[in-house]
Amino acid sequence: MTGLLGWLLEAQVSVAGSPVLVREIVGNGFGLAAATLGLRRVVWAWPVGMIGNALLFTVFLGGAFATPQAHDLYGQAGRQVFFFGVGLYGWWRWSRNRSRSRGRDGVAAAVEPRWATGRERLVLLAVAVGGTAAGYPVLAALGSWGALPDAWILTGSLLATYGMARGYVDFWLIWIAVDVVGVPLLLGGGFYPSAAMYLVYGAFCVWGLTTWWRTSRAARPDLVPITSRYAEAVA
Numbered sequence: 001m002t003g004l005l006g007w008l009l010e011a012q013v014s015v016a017g018s019p020v021l022v023r024e025i026v027g028n029g030f031g032l033a034a035a036t037l038g039l040r041r042v043v044w045a046w047p048v049g050m051i052g053n054a055l056l057f058t059v060f061l062g063g064a065f066a067t068p069q070a071h072d073l074y075g076q077a078g079r080q081v082f083f084f085g086v087g088l089y090g091w092w093r094w095s096r097n098r099s100r101s102r103g104r105d106g107v108a109a110a111v112e113p114r115w116a117t118g119r120e121r122l123v124l125l126a127v128a129v130g131g132t133a134a135g136y137p138v139l140a141a142l143g144s145w146g147a148l149p150d151a152w153i154l155t156g157s158l159l160a161t162y163g164m165a166r167g168y169v170d171f172w173l174i175w176i177a178v179d180v181v182g183v184p185l186l187l188g189g190g191f192y193p194s195a196a197m198y199l200v201y202g203a204f205c206v207w208g209l210t211t212w213w214r215t216s217r218a219a220r221p222d223l224v225p226i227t228s229r230y231a232e233a234v235a
Contacts, residue, residue: 020193027055028197035201038164039208043098043110046091053080053087059191074144076194079154083161090165111167113212121170124159128174131155146185153182169216172209176202 012021030052037045060077094110116124135151144150156178163171179202186195 021059023055024059024191024193027052027059028193030055032197032200032204035204035208039204039211041094041110041113043091043094046087046094050084050087050091053083056080056194059194074139074142074150076150076153079157082154082158086158086161086165090161093165111165113167113169113216115216116163116166116168116170120168124163124170124174128152128155128159131158145189149181149185153178153185156181169209169212172205172212175205176209179205 030048034045034049034052037048057077057080060074060080097112098110132148132152132155135154136148139150139154140147156174160171160174160178163174179198182198183195183202186192186198
């Protein structure tokens with residue numbers, strides 16, 4: 001295959017003596033750009049992220065696409081497919097909401113951040129446990145590298161993306177939990193750019209959590225968690 005597409009599928013660089021696919025670097029770059037746009041609640045976060053999903057899907061399936069890594073991460077590859085689908089939902093939802101919300105700076109915001117309710121959190125927790133338990137034997141049977149952590153990363157990533165689409169501040173916490181598990185898994189599998197990006201995402205998520213939390217307090221102080229309101233009351 002020739003041309004730009006051929007180069008993107010085949011190009012590699014050497015990092016610390018190990019071959020790394022250029023499309024893994026580019027795909028993670030799109031992911032970081034999407035996270036930045038998501039932090040600012042810009043609708044374009046979704047289509048930009050979907051481009052990164054398509055690229056990273058080809059990275060984690062070495063059996064179908066030429067990759068220098070010795071391991072396939074089926075959970076990582078599968079989550080790119082689900083990301084794409086949830087991305088369509090998020091794109092639709094944020095586009096629909098954008099015209100209904102306008103920030104203090106006069107710029108229309110695509111979503112109004114809020115903390116999930118107690119019932120919504122119970123649902124998220126149930127799906128997290130059930131999804132990880134159901135995904136583990138499937139990924140293990142497929143021979144995925146690190147099937148149990150891979151199952152959590154798949155489930156947690158989908159929950160975080162869904163939470164972002166709904167505007168839950170909690171989604172940043174889910175992403176942090178995904179990053180904590182993802183870094184050692186990706187390092188063990190030799191996916192060094194993705195592991196490095198997970199570290200960047202972790203720090204980014206702390207920033208995003210703080211930003212969305214402040215926005216939710218300014219817009220709806222009645223939705224601030226009870227522990228925060230108690231701390232303010234006794235301060």
